[in-house]
Amino acid sequence: MADEKLQMLKDLTNANAISGFEKEAREVMTKYISPYADHVSTDHLGSLIATKTGDANGPKIMVAGHLDEIGFLVTSVDEKGFLRFQTIGGWWGQVMLAQRVTVMTRSGTIDGVIGSKPPHVLTPEARKKPVEIKEMFIDIGASSREEAESFGVRPGDAIVPVCEFTVMKNEKLLMAKAWDNRIGCAIAIDVLRGLENVDHPNTVYGVGTVQEEVGLRGAKTSGHAIKPDIGFGIDVGIGADTPGVSDKEAQGTLGNGPQIILYDASMIAHKELRDFVVQTADDHEIPYQYAAIPGGGTDSGAIHLTADGVPALSITVATRYIHTHAGILHRDDYENTVKLLVEVIKRLDADTVKRLTFQ
Structure with missing residues (x-):
């Protein structure tokens, strides 16, 4: 497979790693994120924490996908x-x-x-x-x-x-098991990749958490280890563009950009951070869509309750058939999520974070 990113997605999704058994996925993520990190470690439950320092005295930004699958x-x-x-x-x-x-x-x-x-x-x-x-x-x-x-x-x-990674006839559409949430891990890797040789005013943590599917557990422990100033939970969202799913049940169209999650069962999006991310997307003409997921949560739900509280936002990639053997997502949504997060991180200096936090 000549495409390096497709090979990474294949390796991540083909890894077998249910909640509590994340070793295979952690080893794959370590392989791909290490070249772009200054340091890679784990918490005591096995969540991977890759650190990339721009300004050691700047804000700590946590970008978390979860390693485990159902x-x-x-x-x-x-x-x-x-x-x-x-x-x-x-x-x-x-x-x-x-x-x-x-x-x-x-x-x-x-x-x-x-x-x-x-x-x-x-x-x-x-x-x-x-x-x-x-x-x-x-x-x-x-x-x-x-x-x-x-x-x-x-x-x-x-x-x-079991579901082998598959590039579909429309090559923008990718089918695999475990998109929930190896796509979040891939995005964390690519955010650090996108910051290579880039001056940025903070320290970024690309995190692969464990045991999200059974209670956001690794997000709690890795969040405690990092104590971030800003947190992003990156996950799959609902791909609601199939027959039988109404607008009243869910929003989410494949190819329309990353989903900005307004509300889910674990967290209400931090308003100022949400507005900041949306403004950044508008400024860089990055497509996005809004969504709410009242029937589920993401790692942001644990991250935002770390220590004295962390402004946090969930950003998701619309995916069809989540929590089944085979999911389908759109490559452009994955790449636009990476692009959006990289641009956001470039702007998150100490003064901006303070303004967002105390506004």
């Missing part, structure tokens, strides 16, 4: 070798049946599929009734508990959705 956890193996599991992160049962998964064992990876009944054995009534997640199981091709255990499977193993 998935499952093995809870038991039944006598016939089928796996029972716990969901990790938010799943809707209707997107799960008959989907492929990878089981991460101490002996290596195992292919599996979430089992389903063929329609031939279902009554008309049963076909209309969703299967409850607690009734689902995973088939790894084992004939007994003993055989499954011989494969290396044990309770506590991570289970990851």
Whole structure:
């Protein structure tokens, strides 16, 4: 793959890293962000913190994407070798049946599929009734508990959705698992890349947080380690430009620019910072769109409550089919998000941050 950024996106999304098991994604992010950072470290939960200093006495700016993706956890193996599991992160049962998964064992990876009944054995009534997640199981091709255990499977193993990174026929559209939120990690990398050999009046932290999908946990610990003056949670937003999604349910059109999140379940956007970002976008003719996500939150929800409080804003990339095996986003939205953040950071000197904070 000749395109360096596409290769980075492929490596990030193909990494298997559900909440609590972020090592693979952290190693990929470390590889790509290290050339543009002065220092790379982790907090004690495993969140990656890459530091790039412009002015050591200037404001501390945190740009955070989360390393983890949604998935499952093995809870038991039944006598016939089928796996029972716990969901990790938010799943809707209707997107799960008959989907492929990878089981991460101490002996290596195992292919599996979430089992389903063929329609031939279902009554008309049963076909209309969703299967409850607690009734689902995973088939790894084992004939007994003993055989499954011989494969290396044990309770506590991570289970990851399968979807290879794919450039679609319209090459601006990219399909993969784990856009939520390896695209945020890619943006954090590219923001530091965009600041290479650029004078900027602050210290920037490109962060890959852990365990966002289960409670914004890594954002709490990495935020505590950094104690930023300004925080940006970079994530996926709702791609609402598909059949069946109304304007009343969500906003978000692929290709229309980064989404400025006005409100979500974890945070109300900091008004002055939001206005500053929008003005910067207008000044540089960077497209953007507004959105609200009342049914979910981002790492900004934890970052803005760090210490005495941090002005924070969530900026997202509209993505179709989030919290499923396969998501689709638009490359221009990714690149315009990077462009916007780089221009914002160039303007965030000490006087500006003080004005935003105390206005």
